[in-house]
Amino acid sequence: MSDLSFLPETNWRCGKCGEKLTPRITNVEYLGNTFTMELLACEKCGLVLIPEDLARGRMFEVEQLLEDK
Amino acid sequence: MHATLTNIPPAPGKRAALRSLTGGPLRPGTIELTAAAIRRLGLQRGAKLLDMGCGYGASINMLQSEFDLNVFGLDIDLGKLGDLRKEGSGLALVQADAGRTPFLSRSMDAVLCECVLSLLGCADDALREIARVLRPGGFLVLSDIYVRSPEGRGAEDRNQPSGPLTCCLDYAMDRPGVESLLSRRGFEVLSFEDHTQLLTRLAAKLVFTFGSLEAYWETLLPPARAAKACAAGERLKPGYGVFLARKGERHGHG
Amino acid sequence: MDQQSLRELEYRCIQEQPPWCSAACPLHVDVRAFTAQAAAGKWDAARKILERTMPFPGILGRICDHPCENVCKRLEVDEAVAVGALERCCIENSTPQSRPLVLPGKKGEAAVFGAGLAGLTVALDLARKGFRVSLRYPGETFGAGLTGLAVPKEEFDQAAALLKRIKVDLREAEIPDQAALDRLLENGLAVFLDLDEPAARVLAEGETPDAATLVLRRSGLFAGGGPDPEGGYSPIRQAADGRRASGGMDRFLQKVSLTAQRETEGPQETRLYTNIEGVAPAPRIIPADPGAGLSGEEGRAEAGRCLRCECMECVKACVYLENYKGYPKLYARQIYNNESIVKGHHKSNKMIDSCALCGQCEVVCPNDFSMANLCLSVRESMVRRGKMPPSAHDFALEDLRFNMGPHFALAQNAPGAEQCAYAFFPGCQLAGSAPNHVERVYDWLREAMDDSVGLILGCCGAPALWAGERELFGRTLDALREMIRPLGAPTLVTACSTCYDTLRRHAPDVNTTSLWEIMDRTGATPSPAPGRVPAALAVHDPCTTREHPKLRAAARSLAGKCGVEVQELPYNNELTSCCGYGGLMSCANPGLAREVAERRAQQHSGDYLAYCAMCRDVFASTGKRVWHLLDLLFPEAAGENPAARSSTGFSERRENRSRLRRNMLKALWGEEAGLMEPHEAVNIAMDADVASRMEDRRILKEDLQRVILHAQETGLRLQDPTSGRYLAYHRPVRVTYWVEYAPEEDGYRVFNAYSHRMALEGDRQ
Ligand code: SF4
């Protein structure tokens, strides 16, 4: 089950397979906490897109929160 | 930046989104955690259990299917019960205040109380009521937010309930506070487990969903109060834990 | 940290000690707060402060004999603040502010005989505490003759009305005889005899009450007030007697100890320290009409003379301490609380990690409170318990690993020598910021010294020490020892005071000296190009020279020899402030570090002289013009002004270091440096704004190179078909880097990069 979806409009395609990116359930992990989320990825090779605003925004906030111990 | 909430009734449109976050009501605890606690009680099939503050009934379904208990659900929020009535069939659901339930004295073998006390200005009333409906030797499973840094509580955090959207830190107690309340009401505390990690996880999910805890609070509260709720979380350092307690043989009312 | 050490720490910081006036005041009136309101002309607010501690301010405020003035700190400058006159001025310019609060009824009854200031105070205090109180005095003696002095009759009428309002049974009556008194005591009443009242004095039979409790003869009987033992009358002493007696009577009625925990009552010593340096003398305000006392305006001015005594010595000096809006006593408690709960808290963690560990607080503090020791020990404990946020120091620790790795670390005997007596140890920052200086100094050393001088490139381990990574620090020092040993245990000649200080303290087995001392001693007479050297510079001492006066002296002397007049900054020498790099402050809290640097840079309008490469770069990054001592000693023949050289970026520092190593190995020892790593061959270019964004995000050029290499080799990269650009990610260790790039003629152009610490599934290492 996935709670969190990050599927922005994007021009990026897989540079290896030439495929369009499609939603894919992916796990991300930090300091022993795993979160399941839906990210854009290449269906064939699995290459994932984490956009800048996600990495520097919410992901960063969550990293800070989890470090807060 | 800790999560500072549990089962706060969210603004209407947000409800569905929030439910999907925790697979049920917005609580840090998981259904597995509840199941593990109930398992330790060793209840017989058909034993009577009251789920006080059952919310959307996440635990009720599990309690019936996995333990085959005779479950009664109680919540103050008609809306939640309504949803539940549509889903379940033949559930014994009651809308009532935790301090005044319609159940007979000494009628329950166990009471489950998940993230309820910290929302009540009158936790003691609810505990007295629980003590009343439990049979002597009956069990109480109490999971809740607790305050890990009580010295961070300033006058501004003092219980000022404000309508239905209450920050559960308004009333959350520290661990000794909960334990002394329990023993005053004739309970023997059997165990306490800390599960603060689950609360942190919930907070992380909220940040993923809303961008920040403050943004989450702003979906529920006016901005000024949202900021206050966040600040309270910063100072009080909420944790989350599960108490198991047993009602003494002699104590209790009725 | 345990309770015990917390208490010791708290005791050290005396900021919360009372000022001299309040300590000496038998009632501990908050004079400092009072004068603050008075100086603002807020007489009602000032009165409110008197009302908090003073019984009957309308009376006592007019006639207090102000023992506070005998100990006022201002006496050391000129004259005491006229607190007595100010109180009178306040009473005359204000109206009563608060109604006395009466507590819920308590069991127990008290009888007071005599209505002097002491008796009135006892009645007031006990009634407010909720006891039943009766007050008896012979006709016309209410106030014991104080009327007609400076106190108008109405004040006494108001005092009587007040007592009645709080249910004191107030009556003119003869004072009872001994037998009646005994009966009251037998019935369990607490009785007070005001010795201002002749008939009460008779009952006391000439005995004096116990000084600490004011108990007279037998339990339950209290006495006080009246004339001073040395003669004369002191209104404040009388009121204080009443306060002390009411405290004892309260305890007596509640059946608790009469003596426990009363040490803080009455006049006290204070441990406060207040710096009066620079306080300009300003004589007392003389009222224009001496009979009328200070007017409102005059009172404001007189109140303005109060120094508002407090310590805050460290907070005045340190931007970091100031930033958290408190003082070390509060911080110690916050840190203790943070540590003693299961999980720490972001704000406190950040506070602990933001201290520059520079030790300035300890030197300026009258009690040697060291925030540095506190923060460092807590950092070490956080690391031990696995509670240190990984992002806090990662970047600096990575840098340390680089500096002790194959790209920089090097230990060589002097070219052609088998052993050496000395080895130049420039440290990682000078090598990163000004590699040319390293080469020139090494040349100079080999020429100027009679003994042979080897070269050691590496790190002293300070970043690990600062990060609380004791274990890594120990390993770094051991690695350094391993490098030194084959050279025959030479004395290290350090160019960086951090290396010098760190090795001196933590590796006393390694012989260490400083380049500045050697140059100064050897009489290095550099020949700066005339006209290029500035006439005067303001010297900034690195915080790691705090305990090394010889280093500071040598640096000044060398600058002097170059013809520079050395000017001093406000906090200099052993009091010096950190530039903002120390303690890895800039790693954990870049915003605060920048403020620290900017504030230091503003303390003098002239160009600065630094003799630490890091200090130089930090000031340069704020736009301050700053010379490094080596800029004076080894001036460039021509070209840009060294003071205007900008700060060196993180990537550039690393490149400088590995290039320096490669160049020196080749030029001096004819050796080729080890193999280049494949990513080093990846040629990348980017615009200046992208480069500065990378700097802010702590993304190094080599991180970009690695990602691109990985993407090009595996073909794993996203592509935007319209622009043709690629987006690729790679996680060498703990951080995933994303790079947006496009190939160009002889390499790649980078457009953007970002990173995160969360790991994608299957991407963990
Ligand atoms: S210098 Fe700072 S730490 Fe020392 S007593 Fe004063 S306020 Fe406290």
Ligand code: SF4
């Ligand atoms: S200067 Fe002010 S605060 Fe200091 S001792 Fe005098 S009256 Fe008190």
Ligand SMILES: [Zn+2]
């Ligand atoms: Zn693909």
